[in-house]
Amino acid sequence: MSAIGIGFDAHRLAAGVPLRLAGLEWPDEPAGLVGHSDGDVVAHALCDAILAAAGLGDLGAVFGTADPVWAGASGVALLTEVVARVRVAGWSVVNATVQLIGNRPQLAARRSEAETVLGAAIAARVCVSATTTDGLGFTGKGEGVAAIATALLRWVPQSEGTGGG
Numbered sequence: 001m002s003a004i005g006i007g008f009d010a011h012r013l014a015a016g017v018p019l020r021l022a023g024l025e026w027p028d029e030p031a032g033l034v035g036h037s038d039g040d041v042v043a044h045a046l047c048d049a050i051l052a053a054a055g056l057g058d059l060g061a062v063f064g065t066a067d068p069v070w071a072g073a074s075g076v077a078l079l080t081e082v083v084a085r086v087r088v089a090g091w092s093v094v095n096a097t098v099q100l101i102g103n104r105p106q107l108a109a110r111r112s113e114a115e116t117v118l119g120a121a122i123a124a125r126v127c128v129s130a131t132t133t134d135g136l137g138f139t140g141k142g143e144g145v146a147a148i149a150t151a152l153l154r155w156v157p158q159s160e161g162t163g164g165g
């Protein structure tokens with residue numbers, strides 16, 4: 001059986017904060033994302049899409065924003081943990097897509113780099129794209145960035161698994 005999930009995330013940009021986004025460091029960016037972890041909206045949206053497809057809830061439910069263990073955790077570390085948890089439940093990721101919504105950074109030049117890092121974290125193909133909102137709203141005004149993601153998962157019953165049963 002297959003199942004799809006959707007995830008959305010947004011975080012505030014703050015000047016002078018190092019930017020980590022889409023699993024990459026962006027040392028030339030003037031502002032970074034503020035969050036309980038690293039604020040990587042691309043990784044977080046992917047986490048929620050994968051958890052939703054597996055019926056395991058969302059990031060807040062799984063990790064808890066009050067849990068100090070995950071304070072400052074990288075988005076890629078969260079993504080790796082999410083995939084490990086859905087695997088325990090019998091699911092594997094088929095593919096995922098994620099779209100960054102914001103003015104900065106310019107993702108195009110590093111798109112394949114981001115896809116490689118995120119794809120390695122979930123052990124499946126990830127397609128990363130980006131868009132802007134024509135100057136509208138918090139992403140258009142540069143107050144923050146957002147991301148929306150989908151993921152397709154496949155559930156392999158124990159009897160079909162290699163060495164299962």
Ligand SMILES: [Zn+2]
Pocket residue numbers: 009010011035039040041044
């Ligand atoms: Zn987040």
